[in-house]
Amino acid sequence: MLSVYEGFFSGGARILHTDVVLGLQEGGQHHRVLSLHGEVLREATRQPMEDDACYRSLTAADVEVTSLGRTFGLPGGVTADPARFTGPELATTARAMADADVILSLKEQPLALLNQGGLPRRPVVVSLHRSDPENQGAALDELKAAIADGTVVACVCCAESTRAAYEAAGIPAEVLHVIPNGVDLLRFRPAPARRIQLRDALGIPDTAPVVVFAARYDAMKNVPLFLRAARAWLHSEPDGHVLMCGAGMTAGQPGLQDDIEAAFGEDLRLADRLHRLGVRRDMETVYAASDVVALTSAWGEAAPLCLIEGMMCGAVPVATDVGDSALIVAGQGFVTPPDPDAIAQAWTDAAAARPALAPVFEHSRERFSRTRMIASYAALIDQLHTEWVRQALPEPPLPETL
Template identity: 85%
Template sequence: MLSVYDGFFSGGARILHSDVVLGLQEGGQHHQVLSVHAEVLREATRQAMEDDACYRSLTASGVEVGSLGRVSGLPGGPDTDSTLFTGPELATTARAMAGADVILSLKEQPLALLNQAGLPRRPVIVSLHRSDPENQGGALDELKAAIADGTVVACVCCAESTRAAYEAAGIPAEVLHVIPNGVDLLRFRPDPARRLRLRDTLGIPDSAPVVVFAARYDAMKNVPLFLRAARAWLRQEPDGHVLMCGAGMAAGQPGLHADIDAAFEGDLALADRLHLLGVRGDMETVYAASDVVALTSAWGEAAPLCLIEGMMCGAVPVATDVGDSAAIVAGHGFLTPPDPDAIASAWADAAAARADLAPVLERSRERFSRTRMIASYATLIDQVHTESFRPPLPEPPLPEPL
């Protein structure tokens, strides 16, 4: 198996897909990964492949990871972010593909590479992780071309909203397969020791209510709305604290600071209880230390990983109605309109209901199991592999002459 990534940078889709690769390798498949980009500047954060947590996890488990060496967005440096691929890049891709029976494409962006003429013919499965195919630049056209060509034989949708959106955008229903996201239940679980340790590090009392926002700094995440809700909630919760983590959620991000200034209007006493944690490699600890996991996205979400991971660690989810968030939150937390006061009120209700909802969250764990997800991926891959090597049917006999 070969997985092709656009690049290694912080985000739920890469975390999820890398976990799938690790799980499939644990199950006996042999996997390698090819990344188009080796380094990118995204969300005002310089992200090199070798520094990424997913890269380190894959290589530590024996998965070979290579790259075309491209860079994107770095100030003063070369920018090879284009769909024009060089001879050496295509040769590297061909060598990686030649040793694989099936190709997994992490989202549709790598199809700009995999659709190039002259590469080995291998069946491709595309994993889709958003619910806004029309907002992905030329990637939707690449996906349609690859399906028409017979290169892409299946698409894994991580949510029903993804399947519906891509079918509405013209992708044939028969290639769309829904495999809901799952997480490692041994890693993501309530943990009182982790909870106390992180709270102690941040100077947060054990009894204080805590809201976590795990997202990259991107317009779809609606960070200004989250910050307005945070101000409203911190004003009514004098002991409350808010954690923000993800790419761009750090002290050196000028856009984030401008949003904080606009939302808090110079109220430094409230802003002091806003903790900017940046990219974290211990999200199980961050979630375990929290009472509420928040999502304020405006569009594009499918099955947000933060809601699932947070719930499995005991944090009550509160989300806007995007993608499959309503289905994930139903019975486990609260759905809100995109209004800061309504969101702040829901956070207060969620924190107060945390103890009562704990048994409900515990009973839902199997639904969000990584084991279930990986088994479904393995079944689809086996099916694609078997059908791709099925011998052609014999030609029907010619009719007897009259």
């Protein structure tokens, strides 16, 4: 198996896909990874491949990771044309594909490479992780072209909203398969010791209500709405604290500071209880230390990992109705309109409901199991590979007539 990534940078799709690769490797498949980019600058954060947590997890599990060495957004760097590839880049790709039986493409962006002429012909499975194909630009056209010529044999949708959106955008229903996201239940679980440890490190009292926002600094995440809700909530909850995690959620992101000042205005002192933690490699600890996990996205979400991971650690989810968020939190969280006061009130209600919802989260753990997700991927890949091999076999000779 060969997985092709656009790059190693912070985001839920990369985390999810990397966990799938690791799980399939654990199950006996042999996996390699090819990344188009070796280093990117996104959300005001410089992200070399070798520093990424997903890269480190893969290489620690003996998954070979190579890169075409492209860069994006670096000062003084040269950003390559995403639709054009050099001879050496195509040769590297061809060598990586030659040893694979099936190719996994992390989202549709790598298809600009995989659709190039002259590469080995292998069945390609595309993992789709958003619910807004209309915002994927030329990548959607690449996906349609790859399906039309038989290169892409299946698309794995992480949510029903993804399947519906891509079908509406013209992707044939028969190639769309839904495999809901799952997480490592041994890692993401309530942990009182970790809860106390992080709160002590941040100076947060044991009894203080805490809301966590795990997202990169991107317009899709609607950070201004989150911050307006945070202002209202911190005003009404004098002991409350808010944690912001993800690429760009640091003092080094000037846009975020502008957003904070705009949202808090004359109440800027309340932002003293707003903790910008940036990219964390211990999200299980951050969630365990929190009472509420918040999502305020305006579009694009499919099955947000933050909601699932947070719930499995005991944090009550509060989300806007985007993608499959409402389905994920049904019966165990809150769905809000995009209104800061309504969101702030839901955070208060969620924190109060946390003890009562703990047994509900425990009962739903199997639904969000990584084991279930990996088994579904493995079964689909085995089926597709078998069908591809069968089609490639020569037709048996016709019997001679007597």
